Amino acid sequence: MTTFRTLDQANEAIAQKIIDAQPRLVDVVPARTVIAALEGKLILHAGPPIAFADMPEPVQGAAIGAALFEGWARDEAEARRVCEEEVQFAPNHHYQAVGAMGGILTGSLPVFVVENATEGNRAYTTMHEGEGKVLRFGVYDEAVGEHLRWMRDVLGVGLSRAVKLFPDGGLPINPILAQAVAMGDDFHVRINAASSLMFRDLAPKLARVGLPQEALEEVLDFLSGNVNFFLTLGMAAGKAVLDAAATIQDGSVVTCMTRNGREFAIRVSGLGDRWFTGPEEPLETLYFPGFSDADACPDTGDSAIVEAYGFGGLVAVAAPAVQQLVGTGGGGFADALATSEEQAEIVVTSNPNMPIPNWDFRGVPVGIDIRKVVETGIAPLITTAVMHKKAGIGQVGVGKVRAAMSCFTAALEALAEAHGTATQA
Amino acid sequence: MTTFRTLDQANEAIAQKIIDAQPRLVDVVPARTVIAALEGKLILHAGPPIAFADMPEPVQGAAIGAALFEGWARDEAEARRVCEEEVQFAPNHHYQAVGAMGGILTGSLPVFVVENATEGNRAYTTMHEGEGKVLRFGVYDEAVGEHLRWMRDVLGVGLSRAVKLFPDGGLPINPILAQAVAMGDDFHVRINAASSLMFRDLAPKLARVGLPQEALEEVLDFLSGNVNFFLTLGMAAGKAVLDAAATIQDGSVVTCMTRNGREFAIRVSGLGDRWFTGPEEPLETLYFPGFSDADACPDTGDSAIVEAYGFGGLVAVAAPAVQQLVGTGGGGFADALATSEEQAEIVVTSNPNMPIPNWDFRGVPVGIDIRKVVETGIAPLITTAVMHKKAGIGQVGVGKVRAAMSCFTAALEALAEAHGTATQA
Structure with missing residues (x-):
């Protein structure tokens, strides 16, 4: 190793392993x-x-x-x-x-x-x-x-x-x-x-x-x-790519984000297979007609691997059509741009092989760094389908949710313990 | 009638006929x-x-x-x-x-x-x-x-x-x-x-x-x-839609733009099948490796029907990837946006059925008005493939070109003649 x-x-x-995958x-x-x-x-x-x-x-x-x-x-x-x-x-x-x-x-x-x-x-x-x-x-x-x-x-x-x-x-x-x-x-x-x-x-x-x-x-x-x-x-591609990246058992990069409907959880490159969990943040949802917050199942699924992979909420600028569904502050292009600019603050680098024309050809974000998340207070943003809390009804809307900050602070503490105090970004 | x-x-x-088509x-x-x-x-x-x-x-x-x-x-x-x-x-x-x-x-x-x-x-x-x-x-x-x-x-x-x-x-x-x-x-x-x-x-x-x-x-x-x-x-759709619009033999809307390699030409709703022609403007071309202006055939083709239909250069904001090829001033998103904002000044309205997410869901431009072209001095912008001037070599680059302003001024004069002087936008 x-x-x-x-x-x-x-x-x-x-990050290079993610880019080269x-x-x-x-x-x-x-x-x-x-x-x-x-x-x-x-x-x-x-x-x-x-x-x-x-x-x-x-x-x-x-x-x-x-x-x-x-x-x-x-x-x-x-x-x-x-x-x-x-x-x-x-x-x-x-x-x-x-x-x-x-x-x-x-x-x-x-x-x-x-x-x-x-x-x-x-x-x-x-x-x-x-x-x-x-x-x-x-x-x-x-x-x-x-x-x-x-x-x-x-x-x-x-x-x-x-x-x-x-x-x-x-x-x-x-x-x-x-x-x-x-x-x-x-x-x-x-x-x-x-x-x-x-x-x-x-x-x-x-x-x-x-x-x-x-x-x-x-x-x-x-x-x-x-x-x-x-x-x-796309999720499985993210899993294959991030699992390969996680063979470097060092660093402070998020290798997985996921949720089971009760807890949000992450894994971090330097901390092996350990789960860091926290309570789920509330969803902000645009509901299909006839549904409301009272119908929503808590956020569930491994699909947040998409964000750990650098897409989803992180590339909001690439998908302004989504702003109509999950945007705030008017839901226009400027909001999408601001979201990606914000999310870019918490990653290691960007992928030059995947330029985003809407972002003046800046690359897809690569590698969420838990140190940057904690230092900036910016949690990864996840766009997601929202399903009904009862079985068999299905999707009731489209929403966005922040990753649970407590996962990142707990992981950073564990990293500090493992590495001494040299964990500042 | x-x-x-x-x-x-x-x-x-x-414009409504174009939208309803x-x-x-x-x-x-x-x-x-x-x-x-x-x-x-x-x-x-x-x-x-x-x-x-x-x-x-x-x-x-x-x-x-x-x-x-x-x-x-x-x-x-x-x-x-x-x-x-x-x-x-x-x-x-x-x-x-x-x-x-x-x-x-x-x-x-x-x-x-x-x-x-x-x-x-x-x-x-x-x-x-x-x-x-x-x-x-x-x-x-x-x-x-x-x-x-x-x-x-x-x-x-x-x-x-x-x-x-x-x-x-x-x-x-x-x-x-x-x-x-x-x-x-x-x-x-x-x-x-x-x-x-x-x-x-x-x-x-x-x-x-x-x-x-x-x-x-x-x-x-x-x-x-x-x-x-x-x-x-897409070109044939534009032709079918604009031919239907042209059954209203009145108004000052461009129903066709085209070029034969020597002349640029337009037709206008209120002026029937009459051609208004002018010399072609110079192409601004990004050449494929090994080619230069010396190789370029003058701009040719009926494909400018795409712009008369409201797309192409008019929707630059929707296609920022194209800016790498045909953009000026850095070729970023801001240029694409500025191009569409400029082109929007010369059209009758926009199509609510075709919102552009990159443009805060503003619709595709509809109906180039020759009065607005002449009054603003803004010629329609056409994005285009550029072919070699010799037969059999093929495409040598991608470029952009302005519609010939003299077509619009001549058409406006003809319209003034037909309608008296009430041709101001």
Whole structure:
């Protein structure tokens, strides 16, 4: 292991690993084939560790649905009992995985396999199911099960074959990120461009993998109609890239941000796998018609990996369309610019390979430094989908939320303890 | 015919027609099936009327290529003689058509058929051939001919069937324009988002029109790889929309801007089909490596219909990535914003259905008013591809150019003559 004289040197090395990373979508497979522990009665979830009893209702609903999908129970009541008594729960992050909303993952669900070609490590995530009645919003019935089986046995099989037709054996993700950040995406609540570019890359391959005609039509219809399909792929790319960066076990860079509906949590490069948790900050939400704060589930999901990766709220300037949804102070371009200017104060550097035209070609922010967060008092800003607090209703709005400052202060104290007092930025 | 009390009232009615228009891609067919005059030895070209002898070399080259493609000659020398002695030439605009670069169109070439559903009128344009050795850059050989036949007999047939599968019998163009103007496109030199969205709409339909496997793969590969494919579709939409607007034969709105490599030309709503021409302004070009002003063909093409439609240089603020190519004064976001703010001074109104997030959701400019152009001294700004002055070399850079002010002053004088003196804005 390389040792660094200063935290700054370590942070620069970490940032360089993030900039140099080459994430690629290399396969789609049932999760148990790549996460061996999922052969057992294990359910992975978003955020730091949490007991089933403490999970928000839609996350419990998704876990119950997953238990039914796995055939661990015949009905909802039995599935609930199984979740309460028999199932082991663990964070996705403990198994190189991430998941949107509740992030529920079991062995039979299909996952994207993202490989970071520069380091060879992999990350996993479920595929975006579309909107409406879907498992990630805590609903499960025969139709949801059928859709999940179709995603595994038709869509997943097609994509698995298709990505292997790319020159390097996988769909390169950097070109999609680099183009889409110049096309209005923040990759967290606006993913239209990336989803379109991904579809443009994949469709010609999908047409040549021997799918039956009906399957090909279904797959193209689904991908064409799902403007958010890239969301979890971006998350998994972030996970693969930040896991590789975290192999430098030094420095003060955030390698993960996540939340389980009760707590916000981070991990930091110099502090290994330790979780630093804090109470969630209140969401500021623009609700869809008919919904209000009274309906909102607390902020949930591993999707804040997008911000740890440098996108989402940090690239607000790239996605001014989002300001209509999550902006304050008028919601115009100036607010988006001010948000990115503020967030740039807490990062190590910027990525010259991903210039943002709206920002005079300044690069995407790289590496949130917990020292800078604490010293400036600027918490990372996260844009996010807000789901209903009851299972089965789904998304009720789009919001923004600040990372919990107490995570950063606690992590900085731990870092000071580990390094002596030389932790000032 | 409705009569209006003032030019302003007429202009507002024209602007409303532009805003209300519903252009759709309804077919792809050989040009002669929709433009009967192309049964004869007629070649259509970009810009106002021009004789073959006066055309820039690449435009002559494209005409010679088209003559060979039509089988009017066996070799280049004979084709040149045919063009000089036998062929009739006329502007695309005289036949509800538009064309990129030289804009050469003959009967056997396939064309997009765009219908404006609100008025039922149609417009035509050749499809974008891709880059490299292509007819629009004035090159013709066996490979170019083969590609054009493939575009007509495979791509064109596939698209013709595919667009008929949309609910209203055509691919709606407004949703693509409205989304892509929020995704960094100006639709003239940056068309990546629109081309991607168009592909996302078309691919699932193309998969179900019964193309042989090899043809389907070729078509998807071609469309997936051509980031500029939407260019001419946007031009034809502009033509269909502005032709419908021009049925109000009153007011002072520009209904067409175009250039033939010698002259810039406009038409104006209150002045019928009359051309107002002037000398071309010099291009400001960012050249690809190895090229300079000495290589540039004068500005050519009907593509300035994009600016007459309200896009291109007018929406610079929406496409700051283009500033790297065509910007002045640093090429940053502020320049893009200043350009759109300036151009907004010469239009009638803006389109509330196409808000630009980068511009605090201000709408796309609608209706260039020649009175405002003359009074402010602000000429419309056109972003454009610049081609080599010799046939067969192709694009050498990306540039910007001002519309020729003398066209506007001459048109305003004609309008004053027609209307008395009440022509002040």
